[in-house]
Amino acid sequence: MAPVIVGVADIKNRSTKVEDAKEPAQLMLEAINLALQDASSSDARQLKSSIDSVDVVHTWTWPYADLPGLLSDKLGVQPRHKFYTEIGGNQPAKLLDEAAIRISSGECKAAVITGGEALASLNSCVKHKKLPPPGWTEPAQTVESVFSPTSRRLTRDDIGGIHSTGAPIHVYPMYENGYRAHKKQSIKENHEESAQLYGQFSQVAAQNQYAWNHGKPAGTAEAIGTVSEKNRMICFPYPLLMNAFNTVNLAAACIITSTEHAKKLGIPESKWIYPRSGAGEKDSDRFWERANYYSSPAISWSIDQCLRTSGLTKEDIDVYDFYSCFPIVPKLACEHLGLSITSPSKPITVLGGLTSFGGAGNNYSMHAITEITRKLRNGKGRNGLILANGGVLSYQHAVCLSTQPNSSGAYPDNRALKIPNKLIPQISAGAEGEAVIETYTVQFSRKGTPSIASVIGRLKANGHRFVANHGDPQTLTRLSSLTEEPIGKTGFVRPQKTEEGLTKNLFFFDSARL
Template identity: 35%
Template sequence: MTTSPLPEDRIPVIVGVGEIVDRPKDIAAGLEPLALLVEALKRAEADSGAQWLAEIQSLDIVNFLSWRYQDPARQLSDRLGIKPAHAYYGPVGGESPIRYLHEAAQRIARGECSVAAVCGAEAQGTATRAERAGIALPWTPFAHDVPEPKRGAAFQKPMAVTLGVFRPVTVYPFYEAATSAHWGQTPREAMAESGRLWATYSDVAAQNPNAWLKRHFTPEEITTPTPDNRLIAWPYTKLMVANPTVNMGGAVLITSLAKARAAGIAEHRLIHIWGGASAEEPRDYLVRDQFFESHAQNAVLKAAMELGGDDGQVNGQAFDAIELYSCFPCVPKMARRTLGLGADVQPTVTGGLTFFGAPLNTYMTHAACAMVRKLRSGAGLGLLYGQGGFVTKHHALVLSRQPPRAALAQDTSVQAEADRHRGPVPEFVTEAGGKSAVESFTVIYGRNNEIEHGVVMLRTSDHARALARVPARDGQTLAHLMNMDRTPVGSSGDLVSADDGVLEWRVG
């Protein structure tokens, strides 16, 4: 798609970023998400050095999961005393902050608005503490009549729900096992890579004043199970997964280059939005062709590389700073390979969803804030990559202190490119028997660090796909699955139907 240069009033720039971290000693004094949003927006305005809040014409709010509101976009607008033409409260998705930033920039490029805000907040830490203590929080009344947003189980097959593999923490391990086998790694080597990568995230979080856990963790601390670092779903320990029990708010203010200059904002503080790309995998992960790569992720990151490439040099080194979404290690491990980056990659400017904290859908709002600060300090070109669901929704955005070489494109989808690489999808079956081979697997643990059961994703002798249980009593099969020196992916075993009608698998 060709684009043409635009006048300054159609060039979008980020002018302000704001964050707040709330750590109340008194539970009842904790700030609710709407209050965190207001404070984050005020801080973003203060960061810009000019007055913007009263002029907001486009307002996007990242979906809340820690508290439910009636029409949160209207309530926030009322608190700010504004009536934006575009006021949107979106669905669940970890990529959504990046998408909203991209879409807000496109509105400015189309001349539909001149000031836009993207913001998100969660107070899961306070909400969880209050629930456990039996304390009623003095917040805006919880909107019980507002439907809970669709998540996880709503998009998955009944058998996935029955076996407990319908939550992110139990689905991402399928990608972890499949990717490491595809890359020729032993599970021990894959675990070591995850530990080193996560230690790098923790290093950045330790230096970020807005991080929830501000200390360095060694790779061994991260990957070794302990009473305080229990196994959740093999191979992930608590320190390898997102930490949602935080209280945080973040906001980004965007305007046109002309309006920013008229407000007297220094050029080195203006961050240009060059563009980006988006694509998705099927919501039901069991109807994907394989689990050792994401075609949507590949297409999105390759499009971002092309956007940021210089003189035809299309590779990850085009970026001086990157944020690779980090809900679970397999995501940035896949991404850095697509970007052509080595194992020594600096994958974050923020600190990651384990250590910085995971305010549910809005981590990438904070990543955008951190990236703006990084670019203002001198980095040339930045990449923000977010994803949501189960390696499902992907969005990348390229930012820079320098003006873009071309006008912002309005078409962000690279879905056709993703779909072009998708292979045949095996039929999913719930009745099968005989020999079958492991496509991927996980082992689910309880809070007492005891195995609940294993789950294997299989290919049957008829080349269909099935999910099967490995009972906790089957120590031989579980030991085979969790062998650190040889991947079980591709190994064969026997598939039978248990008394409750659920398929079970044992090595043989």
């Protein structure tokens, strides 16, 4: 049985007034009901009564005891399959892929996938000391503040945490810097490329009615690239407007069934969009164990396997949406597919990125699924591909959508496929000696001054990799340069014991300062 998407919907609660605060479950429920209406121009009750699968993307906003169960109860359905995901921006594409597999195998009849955030409303309630917000579901645990993925405490029991490095704001910039050096771009050229890319993304978001920034003037490349008091540097080379913006109230839902059941319910074929295939993989959870910092094997592999098992080539794809929490993710996808980053021959976003469309927590790519579905229905292409990214360039999942079913007949199950021979370099937790910088980033204070540098390097003596912080102010200054390329430069590293008895590495450009 061929799976088909028959209903999609997006919800945006633009108000941030406390009295208008809707919890994530309410936004998701509204999205599901709209998706049911979208699937059928008449009576949606039959489709609703056949729902036997409810998958929910993990929400950052609120700790629910059983969100899939809560939504099922509010819908008045009793699904055999209920699932709440782990955290990760890859999850919407993964859920769609897995739901399509269940539909194809006959395990379920009609599946709902949904997700949503209400961080803008929650933030407003916190400011007005209305926590928990009035009328919201009883939380499964104590809620004291607004959750932000970039403020999670780094653990002190791993190499990254010891060096205060490992959050998204640290790791994605490391890849951008590594990519720049690999491509032999100057710092200025690379920064202008990122600004131009996000300027174009902002224009897309300005035209998308569900975008958080819809109706506002699109950001220009100049404004996005210019560091200022309002656009301060976060971690080099990304100022604020190149970081994901998560304080939004957005939800989306998608309904998948089989062609047979859709026919039985009288859902018009003009509503049908076929998931043709999906594939996902991950790179090492430990960012210091990655093969390099200028490519993502998981991105390349996921796209390639998805295309191959869809029976499509990259030339067949008319529209893409590449996850874009930071500029490096769409850059790596474009690099792999041979697309121009700033003047691609095909759209590489239908939403406008997590800065301009809105981060939507883990659920950003659900909105890409709904938007590409609408575009394909409206004749704006025959095939689309969505790349969903999670973690710190860790987890990837790609899905292909089409106006036609997979030519092979059955929907492929790629879950057992894995990247062969993942290479992990030797790591020196305590490193000492002459060393070469592999990549780096510098975190800036709110006052705009560099505060801490994070360096990934290789020991010249044995090629082992290490993580370090800057060892002296002079090294921090050089790593913060807008003109000097630090990657590939030689310096010196030595271990130092912290007050907790842990080993922390320090990197110096000048051996005399060791």
